[in-house]
Amino acid sequence: MNVKHHLSDEFLIEYAAGSLSEGWSLAVASHLALCPECRQRLHAMEGAAGALLDKADESANEDEAWARFKARAADIKVEEVKLEAPKATKQTVVLPEPLRSYVGGDLADLKWRALGRGAYQILIETKDKNTQVRLLRIPAGKPVPEHTHEGRELTLVLAGSFHDGEELFARGDIEEADGDLLHTPKATEGEDCICLAVTEAPLKFSSWIVRLVQPILKI
Amino acid sequence: MNNKNSGGSEAEDLAKAEMVRLLSIVGRDRSADAFEAIFRFYAPRIRSFMAAKTKDRQAAEELMQETMTAVWNKAGQFDPARGNVSAWIYTIARNVRIDAYRRKRPEFDMNDPAFVADDVAPADQEFQQIQEAQLLRGAMATLPEEQLDVLRRAFFDEASHSTIARDLGVPLGTVKSRIRLAFEKLRSSLEGRL
Ligand SMILES: [Zn+2]
Numbered sequence: 001m002n003v004k005h006h007l008s009d010e011f012l013i014e015y016a017a018g019s020l021s022e023g024w025s026l027a028v029a030s031h032l033a034l035c036p037e038c039r040q041r042l043h044a045m046e047g048a049a050g051a052l053l054d055k056a057d058e059s060a061n062e063d064e065a066w067a068r069f070k071a072r073a074a075d076i077k078v079e080e081v082k083l084e085a086p087k088a089t090k091q092t093v094v095l096p097e098p099l100r101s102y103v104g105g106d107l108a109d110l111k112w113r114a115l116g117r118g119a120y121q122i123l124i125e126t127k128d129k130n131t132q133v134r135l136l137r138i139p140a141g142k143p144v145p146e147h148t149h150e151g152r153e154l155t156l157v158l159a160g161s162f163h164d165g166e167e168l169f170a171r172g173d174i175e176e177a178d179g180d181l182l183h184t185p186k187a188t189e190g191e192d193c194i195c196l197a198v199t200e201a202p203l204k205f206s207s208w209i210v211r212l213v214q215p216i217l218k219i
Numbered sequence: 220m221n222n223k224n225s226g227g228s229e230a231e232d233l234a235k236a237e238m239v240r241l242l243s244i245v246g247r248d249r250s251a252d253a254f255e256a257i258f259r260f261y262a263p264r265i266r267s268f269m270a271a272k273t274k275d276r277q278a279a280e281e282l283m284q285e286t287m288t289a290v291w292n293k294a295g296q297f298d299p300a301r302g303n304v305s306a307w308i309y310t311i312a313r314n315v316r317i318d319a320y321r322r323k324r325p326e327f328d329m330n331d332p333a334f335v336a337d338d339v340a341p342a343d344q345e346f347q348q349i350q351e352a353q354l355l356r357g358a359m360a361t362l363p364e365e366q367l368d369v370l371r372r373a374f375f376d377e378a379s380h381s382t383i384a385r386d387l388g389v390p391l392g393t394v395k396s397r398i399r400l401a402f403e404k405l406r407s408s409l410e411g412r413l
Contacts, residue, residue, distance in 0.1 A: 009395075009398055009399055009402055010398070011379055011394065013373050013374075013398060013402075014373070014379065015236070015324075017373050017374045018313040018316065018317045018322075018377065019312070019323055019373075019377035019378070019379065020315070020324075021322070021323065022323040022324070022325065025323070025325050026325045027232070027323050029324075029325045029326050029327050030325075030327070032326035032327045032332065033328070033331065033334050033335065034333075034334075035335065035336045036336070036337040036338070038333060039327075039337070040337075041329060041406070042401075043356065044351075044402070044406060044409060045307075045402070045404075046306045046309060046403055047303055047306045047351065047352065047355040047376040048309055048355060048359060048370060048374075048401075048405055049304030049306065049370075049404075050303055050304075050305030050307070050308070050309040050333060050352075050355075051306075051314075051355055051356050051359040052359070052367070052371055052374055052375070053261075053265070053305050053308065053309050053312070054231075054263050054264065054356070055262045055265055056267045056268055056375070057263060057267075058263050058264075058266065058267045059263065060262075062258065062262050065258075065262050065283070065284070066255060066258055066259065066262070066278070067264075068284060069258060069262075069284060069287055069288070070251065072284065072288060073251070073288065074292060076288065076291070084384070093246045093332045093333040094333065095333065096327065096331055096333035096334060097327060097328040097331040097333065097334070098325035098326060098327065100331075100333070102325070107225045122392055127323060128323075138390065148285045157252070161235070172335070206296060213265065217270050
């Protein structure tokens with residue numbers, strides 16, 4: 001598998017800094033699980049942050065702080081951490097962590113909710129009030145009317161694929177869209193496309209996949 | 220072969236190698252003496268990292284103590300072959316801060332069967348990691364102040380790109396391009412490592 005569409009510096013740096021909210025971070029972390037290249041970039045960013053930390057010197061007398069630490073450390077029992085060996089069962093798992101834990105299982109365990117026109121969704125709960133997170137299953141070969149977005153959107157492909165213009169998005173690929181982008185995605189023939197879609201919360205159905213079925217829901 | 224390490228001083232590299240050594244000793248022997256040197260170096264830095272967000276000396280002090288406690292506890296998990304103590308301690312400080320603000324940051328799991336591993340051989344990776352910390356420091360030292368300032372705001376203040384643009388009074392595109400230029404420079408310095 002070769003991931004072709006990656007995270008932007010903007011999302012990645014916010015994730016590295018810990019300032020990215022939970023909903024977006026779920027899509028970012030799930031892409032990272034499938035993409036060694038972006039993990040390498042994340043690693044470099046954390047290295048840069050470490051170098052900034054080195055330079056953040058404020059000379060201070062640390063005698064008092066060190067004394068406080070020692071008093072505290074006396075009460076600490078260090079737990080032995082057993083490093084987990086990679087799980088031996090190499091059966092095909094489609095949904096990577098952390099996503100799988102959020103939805104409570106892999107594809108076979110999911111309880112899809114029909115949206116009509118052959119599309120399904122699962123709403124994923126987070127504590128993040130600023131995003132909507134959902135897993136979507138879109139029927140193979142389904143075209144999507146032209147539209148623009150309002151607000152940021154991340155779409156991570158987990159199974160199947162979709163075309164957006166000349167670009168093909170397959171497993172592991174992440175599409176980042178914002179308000180300026182006009183695009184015409186279409187799920188590829190042959191296999192349903194399963195995606196994780198994160199959108200800004202107040203704009204309920206801004207995801208292109210959800211717009212496909214929006215007329216039926218009359219929301 | 221490009222061993223030029225423009226800006227990053229040799230003394231600094233030695234000090235870093237010493238930190239790797241000390242942290243390994245702490246991990247192995249729970250040596251408070253070894254930890255004291257680590258504490259005295261990182262405590263003021265982590266305090267100022269925390270203060271960037273809390274704006275409160277007392278709270279920053281407490282979060283620093285929590286971070287150093289976590290470093291003490293996790294020292295045995297630090298892999299010396301990874302070589303970059305500052306980056307490792309940064310991630311611990313970042314996570315302490317996230318917990319303090321009761322936020323969640325979902326993470327991937329390297330032991331997950333769906334995880335796609337790097338195809339670089341572990342031996343090569345070790346070699347790369349050791350050089351990497353050094354190269355990063357050297358490259359960071361060559362970045363113009365306006366790029367470092369944007370990175371500092373992103374990592375220390377947790378400012379979004381649009382917040383940084385507003386605070387600096389520059390267009391959003393300027394912030395994005397400063398970040399892009401900074402990481403292009405860091406990336407190319409890492410790619411030139413062999
Ligand atoms: Zn990627």
